[in-house]
Amino acid sequence: MVDLYVKNGKSVTGEPLEVTITDGKISAMGRALTVDRAKETLDVAGRYLSAGWIDDHTHCYEKLTLYYDDPDEDGVKTGVTTVIDAGSTGADNIGDFYQITRSKKTNVLAMINISKTGILAQDELGDMNRVQWEPFAQAVADYPDFIVGIKARESHSVVVDNDVKPLAKAKEYQQRLAKQLPIMVHVGANPPELKDILALMTKGDILTHAYNGKPNGMLTDQGQVKSFVTEAYQKGIIFDVGHGTDSYNFNTGEVAIAAGLIPKSISTDIYHRNRENGPVFNMATTLEKMMLLGFDLATVIKMVTAAPADNFKLSQKGQLKVGLDGDLTVFEVQEKPKQLTDSNGNQRTTNQVIVPTQAIVAGKVYQTEVEA
Ligand SMILES: [Zn+2]
Known part of the structure; x- marks a missing residue:
């Protein structure tokens, strides 16, 4: 049985994306998966989904x-x-x-x-x-x-x-x-x-x-x-x-x-x-x-x-591919101004604020503590 079904996500290029993880590994991926039973389902509500x-x-x-x-x-x-x-x-x-x-x-x-x-x-x-x-x-x-x-x-x-x-x-x-x-x-x-x-x-x-x-x-x-x-x-x-x-x-x-x-x-x-x-x-x-x-x-x-x-030759990590480690990051990009400071105190303003919401490690879901 599937351990984790991550539904309603999107890829970094904006395509619909769903992923399942079984025994710590990515077991299926697609635009819309049919999953009969999963121990846990995480609805990411349209957020981005990338490799961890x-x-x-x-x-x-x-x-x-x-x-x-x-x-x-x-x-x-x-x-x-x-x-x-x-x-x-x-x-x-x-x-x-x-x-x-x-x-x-x-x-x-x-x-x-x-x-x-x-x-x-x-x-x-x-x-x-x-x-x-x-x-x-x-x-x-x-x-x-x-x-x-x-x-x-x-x-x-x-x-x-x-x-x-x-x-x-x-x-x-x-x-x-x-x-x-x-x-x-x-x-x-x-x-x-x-x-x-x-x-x-x-x-x-x-x-x-x-x-x-x-x-x-x-x-x-x-x-x-x-x-x-x-x-x-x-x-x-x-x-x-x-x-x-x-x-x-x-x-x-x-x-x-x-x-x-x-x-x-x-x-x-x-x-x-x-x-x-x-x-x-x-x-x-x-x-x-x-x-x-x-x-x-x-x-x-x-x-x-x-x-x-x-x-670092981590062959099981870094990509969304069936069979690789079930590590994912869920995040959103918010359009709002934010001031950024470099190591020398220089400042720039961005309008794209990245907010991770969950980290998934080997199929286990952790809520982040990053302020939106
Ligand atoms: Zn260092």
């Missing part, structure tokens, strides 16, 4: 003191069905993180920090003794379904005097592993120089905070895209938003998109502080900012579903 949103840059290991959150606060309560923690933990503490997250409603996955301590302090890569192959490789072997990538934070306060040495180690470890894992690289203040960071990255690696407004970002002082950034994009480095407290600038986004440097994936870099006080708040707000760049609804939803699933 995936946020591929979050910080949700609750035992830290710097960047932390409860995964469900960033997850199902905001319409996000899968959060990928971006290197909050390393070999020392990723096992504990794994155990804690098993009881969460939201799917939680993790990138392992190249520093074995994770982000215990801001300078986790200031001491190269924290970068060790044995514990790293052991953790990757111990948590094969949990660890989906490697995180290297390459900004001055993190690496101190180590420049791109931690990233070079991450690249070495990536090649030594039998399993292919992408590396996500955080960028910010220099040194290390963005140019040297991008030179080490290869196709399929992910540049997060790509659209920041810092001097070591993608734009020159004259406001043009640096040529080595365009070359990095052309060689297949993935540009990811990673909004964060300090890392999304409206002008950078606008110039980059005009130059063809399209983000593949949209992520928030959310943790309790930028969730509660902004400028991030939640994924829906980040999607609204991306729509201001001219992307339509179907495009931004792909950037938070199929694209992050592809970044």
